[in-house]
Amino acid sequence: xxxxxxxxxxxxxxxxxxxxxxxxxxxxxxxxxxxxxxxxxxxxxxxxxxxxxxxxxxxxxxxxxxxxxxxxxxxxxxxxxxxxxxxxxxxxxxxxxxxxxxxxxxxxxxxxxxxxxxxxxxxxxxxxxxxxxxxxxxxxxxxxxxxxxxxxxxxxxxxxxxxxxxxxxxxxxxxxxxxxxxxxxxxxxxxxxxxxxxxxxxxxxxxxxxxxxxxxxxxxxxxxxxxxxxxxxxxxxxxxxxxxxxxxxxxxxxxxxxxxxxxxxxxxxxxxxxxxxxxxxxxxxxxxxxxxxxxxxxxxxxxxxxxxxxxxxxxxxxxxxxxxxxxxxxxxxxxxx
Numbered sequence: 001x002x003x004x005x006x007x008x009x010x011x012x013x014x015x016x017x018x019x020x021x022x023x024x025x026x027x028x029x030x031x032x033x034x035x036x037x038x039x040x041x042x043x044x045x046x047x048x049x050x051x052x053x054x055x056x057x058x059x060x061x062x063x064x065x066x067x068x069x070x071x072x073x074x075x076x077x078x079x080x081x082x083x084x085x086x087x088x089x090x091x092x093x094x095x096x097x098x099x100x101x102x103x104x105x106x107x108x109x110x111x112x113x114x115x116x117x118x119x120x121x122x123x124x125x126x127x128x129x130x131x132x133x134x135x136x137x138x139x140x141x142x143x144x145x146x147x148x149x150x151x152x153x154x155x156x157x158x159x160x161x162x163x164x165x166x167x168x169x170x171x172x173x174x175x176x177x178x179x180x181x182x183x184x185x186x187x188x189x190x191x192x193x194x195x196x197x198x199x200x201x202x203x204x205x206x207x208x209x210x211x212x213x214x215x216x217x218x219x220x221x222x223x224x225x226x227x228x229x230x231x232x233x234x235x236x237x238x239x240x241x242x243x244x245x246x247x248x249x250x251x252x253x254x255x256x257x258x259x260x261x262x263x264x265x266x267x268x269x270x271x272x273x274x275x276x277x278x279x280x281x282x283x284x285x286x287x288x289x290x291x292x293x294x295x296x297x298x299x300x301x302x303x304x305x306x307x308x309x310x311x312x313x314x315x316x317x318x319x320x321x322x323x324x325x326x327x328x329x330x331x332x333x334x335x336x337x
Contacts, residue, residue, distance in 0.1 A: 010061075013046040018053055018061055110180045111140045119145065123152035125187050131157065135164035136171055136179055200229065204236035208313065211306045238327070240266065240309035243316060244273045250325035251281040254316055262308045264293040269305035 010018075020028040020043065032040055114122065114137065126134045126149065134153075138146040138161065150158050207215055222230040246254065255263075255278065267275050267290070279287045319325045 010057075011046070013042050014050065015061055016043050017046040017050060018058060019065060021047065021050075021053075022058055022062065110183055114183070115141050115145050119148035119152060123149045127153055127157060131160040131164050133179055134161045135168055136176065137183075139165055139168065139171075200232040201236055204233045207233060208237055208239070208310070211303060213302075238313060238317065240313055241271055241274055242327075243313070244271070244277055245327065246277070246316070246325065248281050250319075250327075251277055253319060253325050254312070255281065257315055257319065258312055262311060264290060264297055265300055265304055266308035266312050268294055268297055268300050269302065269309070 020031055023031075032044075035043070126137060129137075138149060141149075150161065153161065207218065210218065219230060219234070222233070243251075243254075263278070267278060279290065282290065316325065316327065320327045
């Protein structure tokens, strides 16, 4: 029997088990449905070994739970707050390892995580592994994902993997554990590190979505505090005027995707170079109609122009991400004839 004087020694799993039993069968069952299998096993194991729980233990536990929830105010979960908590309770290297796994692709198990890794990234890693290892990995992920990865491997290597998969029987647990350990130690750790987002890149994206007045205000204030940071953010930002760097074919692709009513508003406040770029990549008739539409608009709110331009910039970036257009880094790039 758990006694109040032994309360400090009650484990987290035991506390969770007691609280869930206090809630009753139906709420307890609903909570179990929200948990991972490992969590269910740990808590149910604690439940089965609790024995008789004195009322003062239950009261103390419930009071502690309510007090901790009530005193916390608004809870904000973030990578930084999670990392701080882990470092207080775990060795620094173990905390770092867990955070790298969290920052990596989503998924409870290693194979779930691999299923959320882009096929090109996974194929680039696997092409340097033994065919048997690749065969095991592809047999553990979903077929559609395995197919995309397989298609990106060198032909001869891919065929060797296929033959290994055809001849493969059940994989021994120690072999599977070894592959999983290697993937976690090498691939997932490096992936989490390389995908950690740069703060300047994040701020550039935020600045891109500000209206002109707010962007100018924040940028001016930032220049006073840190000119280096402001220059980095400016270099990463992609604005409507940067569309002047697009090639003619890219502009034509973009034009096919822009909503008809949005372009005149966006060009109403555009520079002559950007306006001319769009005009010269249209037919003479379409160009004349666009000029007429712009003139017919009359005065337009700056906010409406900003919104229209921001939407077109976002569309251009989406098309670039899909590989349909290419956004050059600058007009002064070196060219090789």
